[in-house]
Amino acid sequence: MRFFIAALFLYVLLSSTAAYDPLDPNGNITIKWDIMSWTPDGYVAVVTMNNFQMFRHIMSPGWTLGWTWAKKEVIWTMVGSQTTEQGDCSKFKGNIPHCCKKTPTVVDLLPGVPYNQQFSNCCKGGVLAAWGQDPVASVSAFQVSVGQAGTTNKTVKLPKNFTLLGPGPGYTCGPAKIVPSTNFLTPDRRRKTQALMTWNVTCTYSQFLARKHPSCCVSFSSFYNETITSCPSCACGCENKHKCIKPESKLLSVVGVNTPRKDNTPLLQCTHHMCPVRVHWHVKVNYKDYWRAKIAITNFNYRLNYTQWTLVVQHPNLNNVTQVFSFDYKPLVPYGSINDTGMFYGMKFYNDLLMEAGQFGNVQSEVLLQKDKDTFTFKEGWAFPRKVYFNGEECMLPPPESYPFLPNSAPQSRAFLTTFIFCVAFVFLTMM
Structure with missing residues (x-):
């Protein structure tokens, strides 16, 4: 009886909170x-x-x-x-x-x-x-x-x-x-x-x-580390992995292969993550007062175009977005004061349609952010998003320990030391 009451309480709790975003x-x-x-x-x-x-x-x-x-x-x-x-x-x-x-x-x-x-x-x-x-x-x-x-x-x-x-x-x-x-x-x-x-x-x-698995995943990379953090394996479930299609498959030339089914059954490209959509966040450039990230969204579903797609990112530095290239952008302030969430979406008649998997099945942009001197850092994966949503669905992020972290010896210090030695040697040679 106690088990039944506990299970009922858990069900009610999940039902009441599952819809809260x-x-x-x-x-x-x-x-x-x-x-x-x-x-x-x-x-x-x-x-x-x-x-x-x-x-x-x-x-x-x-x-x-x-x-x-x-x-x-x-x-x-x-x-x-x-x-x-x-x-x-x-x-x-x-x-x-x-x-x-x-x-x-x-x-x-x-x-x-x-x-x-x-x-x-x-x-x-x-x-x-x-x-x-x-x-x-x-x-x-x-x-x-x-x-x-x-x-x-x-x-x-x-x-x-x-x-x-x-x-x-x-x-x-x-x-x-x-x-x-x-x-x-x-x-x-x-x-x-x-x-x-x-x-x-x-x-x-x-x-x-809506579903037992996520419908999208996130991968990371950066200019300061050669490591590329891929989407987790089977991030969106691997039950249908035997039905996926390789990019070079002859089946893709069959007439009607891109036609959506009434039950919305996807036809996915074979990947290790088996997600219909992947979002890639690349930390691209570090300036004195700014830094730049590149965002790429790839569709792996051969049967679906995403119209009026949206991408929501939660990151502490989104309160200082300076410029967004080739996407529209709108800040979201869910709690009235914490401005750490923003929505990216396609420009009308330009890239608001994410095509099905294939050559044109991706859209990308870059975002320029001003550094907040009190909080900005590249250490411990700070430059990567905390949450990512595509079309309102929360995407699976890689585990934090796999993020591309800064090398143990900071490259800024090594570069400064090299420059200092070069300058001293140049001055010494000119005096001889």
Whole structure:
């Protein structure tokens, strides 16, 4: 009995903390349901999905939203989205509902649908940008007409058991909660209107629930040491190592090899780490008042392009970023005062697309940082990141003891001594 209670406590503890991200403590996806008007047997509502996660976005094939109706509701019509199944609507004659399922599943429409099927912030193929990267593109919305639902605030019952997939597992949604009604501006922006009823659902992401292995790893190198610290072996799991493809394999010339699968099964290049993505951090140059690091991101998945990718790095010297070359950069301050975290992402229409594995499957940049005289050092691996995230997933770092440390005899002292001896010898020879 004691073991059962302890196991239950541990499960609850893990479930409650797994979704908490210390670098994005307030990150979530909020689904807002606004009833705009009543109909003879229900209501018309606008459903808005806001991605408030700073650096985690939903990429193609996009989000999938589901719930369970509280009563016997049906969906008469939808604008800006559609359900994946209609369900059994045999009891209806004449006017057939869009969906009669007790548990409907809704997906976004693809870009380019006819104008009469579009709604504001719809039709992006379910792709949602991270709020910290592109707030305008972090919103998705659709309109739904619900029947057999009640026609007053007292008779309408909130849906239950909300689920969000985006495009895989990992999101956990809380219960719907009634909140103060949303205010809207009329199209001429001269008058405010108010929703008749509003409820919110908050969904949070957990990498622990999404997958049992990391999806990226980190390697290190430096100008002061010939050692290259590789990603840990089997950093992303080696269960599928027998299915990987070598770069010179003839299979890569087969038509359709780069086409993504519906279940998102990767086709990985054979590596010792077996990760879809590797991030390499190279300490490149040491100046008097500055130092420079090079960042390279490599895609080892032959079936996936990473659109609107993000890279988050935690490092104590990111409070003094001077210049970032060929990436966009935004500091993240998760605790309001400690400025040690930043987000790198691709420039629009230039390198915001990380191509599938192969010749063009990498992007790279350099960052110039000003030295903080009180804390700066190259000793004990200080110049390397503390945490690295790619597309919102925490990457596996090498063990600290393997970092490229400074040589035992500091090269600065040896160089100074050599220069001093040379100068003394030069002066002595000129005096002879």
